[in-house]
Every structure is written in structure tokens, then in C-alpha cells.
Amino acid sequence: xxxxxxxxxxxxxxxxxxxxxxxxxxxxxxxxxxxxxxxxxxxxxxxxxxxxxxxxxxxxxxxxxxxxxxxxxxxxxxxxxxx
Numbered sequence: 001x002x003x004x005x006x007x008x009x010x011x012x013x014x015x016x017x018x019x020x021x022x023x024x025x026x027x028x029x030x031x032x033x034x035x036x037x038x039x040x041x042x043x044x045x046x047x048x049x050x051x052x053x054x055x056x057x058x059x060x061x062x063x064x065x066x067x068x069x070x071x072x073x074x075x076x077x078x079x080x081x082x083x
Contacts, residue, residue, distance in 0.1 A: 005052050020059075027062040034062070040071045047075060054079050
């Protein structure tokens with residue numbers, strides 16, 4: 001399993017389906033460890049720091065349960081990933 005953008009990018013170039021499968025597994029393992037109230041705090045910080053992961057935030061299964069939240073929708077608009 002990879003723990004960084006470089007590892008994910010490298011694996012994606014070799015085998016995108018496997019990279020996405022591992023990403024999904026990674027987030028299913030982490031989800032129980034992440035307090036829900038911290039999610040928006042961390043997303044906001046990632047946005048402020050212009051973290052590269054923000055470009056693919058819409059693909060993370062980790063955020064499935066908050067996709068309808070106003071804070072999430074507003075963040076997507078800031079990043080330019082929503083109308």
C-alpha cells in the first residue's frame with residue numbers, strides 16, 4: 001500500500017485499476033479512525049495549503065457520507081470541482 005501522492009501516481013501509471021482499488025481499501029481501513037468532526041477541518045487545511053489531493057477529493061470513498069453537506073459542497077466550489 002502507498003502512503004503518498006508519489007506512490008499513488010507511480011502505481012497509477014503502471015496499473016490504474018489496482019491503484020484505485022488500493023486507495024479504496026486504504027480509506028476503508030482509515031475511516032473508523034477519523035473523527036467525523038475533523039474531516040472538514042482537515043479538508044479546509046488541505047485547501048489552504050493547496051494540497052495536490054484536493055484535485056481528486058471527489059473520488060475518495062472516505063467522503064461518501066458527507067457529499068451532501070453544505071461545507072463539502074462549498075469546498076468543491078472553492079477548489080473548482082463543482083458548478
